[in-house]
Amino acid sequence: MVYITSWDDFVERSVQLFRADPESTRYTMKYRHCDGKLVLKVTDNRECLKFKTDQAQDAKKMEKLNNIFFTLMSRGPEADISEVTGKEQMEVQPAKKGRGRKQ
Numbered sequence: 001m002v003y004i005t006s007w008d009d010f011v012e013r014s015v016q017l018f019r020a021d022p023e024s025t026r027y028t029m030k031y032r033h034c035d036g037k038l039v040l041k042v043t044d045n046r047e048c049l050k051f052k053t054d055q056a057q058d059a060k061k062m063e064k065l066n067n068i069f070f071t072l073m074s075r076g077p078e079a080d081i082s083e084v085t086g087k088e089q090m091e092v093q094p095a096k097k098g099r100g101r102k103q
Helices: 007-020 058-075 087-091
Strands: 026-032 037-043 048-053
Touching: 007 037, 007 048, 007 058, 037 058
Parallel strands: none
Antiparallel strands: 026 037, 037 048
């Protein structure tokens, strides 16, 4: 089991692994608070992909990967995940001009 250092490569290979065999692919995550390390693992009993990080900013990336896997598991392995991966651009909304008190 070798750790993949590139996040994009890990996500791409994980999605390919799931699409190849959705019935036996598992996705797990393990967080050790004392070390501050997060380990993500995707396996189908033949191939094992692992990603390790200690950066807090990678929590958002993990959330995006969770959304990708939720989409694939609920809609099927052939589902289009482009709307999930492009979600970041939609999250940024313009500031609302309300009728509240000016400061």
